[in-house]
Amino acid sequence: MCSVRDESDISEAEALRRENERLRGELDLLRARLAALQRHGRGPRVQAELDRRRAAWDKGNLVILIIAVALAALVTVLAVL
Known part of the structure; x- marks a missing residue:
């Protein structure tokens, strides 16, 4: 006969085993996704370059937006004068 503590340890071990299996499944899916990306030329290095570009x-678009707002403000000030 198992004590209450043993049953608790057994149920905790079972929960940890299920969590481990779930995480292994997720890891397998991520590995498969990485392999697919690398086959299509979008591995980590390519993705980093795309992110950099x-x-x-985005920075260039922000500069253009700032210039456009400044010009609009200037036109508004000149129109008021």
Whole structure:
């Protein structure tokens, strides 16, 4: 006959085993996704380069927006005068 403590340890071990299986499944899915990305030329290095280019593009768009707002403010001030 098992004590209450033993039953608690057994149920905790079973819960940990299920969590371990779930995490292994997620890891397998992530590995498969990474392999698919690498086959199609979008591995980590390519993705990092795309992210860098996207950030530069966003920064350029922000500069253009700031210039446009400044010009609109200038036109408004000149129209009032």
